[in-house]
Amino acid sequence: MKTLTTAEEEIMQHLWTLEEASVAQVIEEMPEPKPAYNTVSTIVRILENKGFVDYRKQGRGHIYFPLISKQEYSSATAKKFAANYFKGSYKSMVSFFMKQEDLSVQDLEDLLEEIDKNKKS
CATH class of the missing domain: 1.10.1220 (Arc Repressor Mutant)
Known part of the structure; x- marks a missing residue:
């Protein structure tokens, strides 16, 4: 299994807790100072490429969910x-x-x- 960077692991911790979430919902759960939307979105896409998360379309956005428990x-x-x-x-x-x-x-x-x-x- 691939290892996660500190930033990737932080996003995964929130996704594991939330079970599924949009990028905006993940950001809501993060402590201040909150990272930029584009930063979290990029990390989520990296997690998707690594096989840790997947998504389903919802409206014009995506809802992400963990593939690895x-x-x-x-x-x-x-x-x-x-x-x-x-x-x-x-x-x-x-x-x-x-x-x-x-x-x-x-x-x-x-x-x-x-x-x-x-x-x-």
């Missing part, structure tokens, strides 16, 4: 991150974040609970 992208990104920085070892990656972020005992217990849930399903 947030879950799919998150999973692919996590795998690539683990492969590039931790030789594919999720254990090393989690250990790194435990040390860097100084996780609380509650955070660790929550992680163990999630692991147990995933083992059962």
Whole structure:
């Protein structure tokens, strides 16, 4: 899966939340200072060319919607991150974040609970 630039990922975050939207609707959801319409429109077209979004015509405009779910992208990104920085070892990656972020005992217990849930399903 192709990676997204920071700007592309920001647009995708809004499209994932909105599920479908015009460029103007995406801009409405963005924080101040809002980017120019042409900037967002260009990024959306790039996302379309990369296969992340598609559109349907509505009147004279377009309504864009994600083709890749947030879950799919998150999973692919996590795998690539683990492969590039931790030789594919999720254990090393989690250990790194435990040390860097100084996780609380509650955070660790929550992680163990999630692991147990995933083992059962």
